[in-house]
Amino acid sequence: MALIADFDHIDVITSGAVGEPGRRTFYLQIRSGGKTVTIRCEKQQVATISAYLRRALSSLPVPEGQPPRTAMQLSEPFDEAFVLGAVALEFNTVADHFVLHLREFSPDIADDAAEGDDWDDDAEPSIDEEAGTYPFPGDEGDVLSRVRAGMSRAQAAAFCDHTDRVVAAGRPNCVYCELPIDPDGHFCPRMN
16 A cells, blocks of 8 residues: 655654665655654665755755754664655745655656656646545556655755765775775776
């Protein structure tokens, strides 16, 4: 069953990794009131979300206050709601907050994209208000899990700072090829 969650204002958005460097599993976690949504994702996805938020924050006034670092830790248990696929970010100038849209990964859509199917980038999502679903173009009627989370500029800045620390805590990158170096060595394609 698809999860459709809509948070106008969240308490915390954070990221984290579980496991040893090189074998870590990354998560995004959104907490609001008594509800927690945990989404499995890739390291590059959380790093990219952080980079986009940082770029957007650079053109806005510096936010005041941030949650304490302890609030930025993942809350257990890790009840994975879905695996992250598409991400969209918007800034609501009237409410002065970011809105992050997270959509479940769909192997069917990924296969279509890999095969080079043409997508209409200008297509509007079809909205079925009675069902509470908002399919993206290309969903072909499937109802995928989605989360919409509104966050303040301070929460976005805290997410970026924390995510940068989480990502940097992994394996170091090779200075030549920029691929991760395992503890037992590294085959560098540029050094061969």
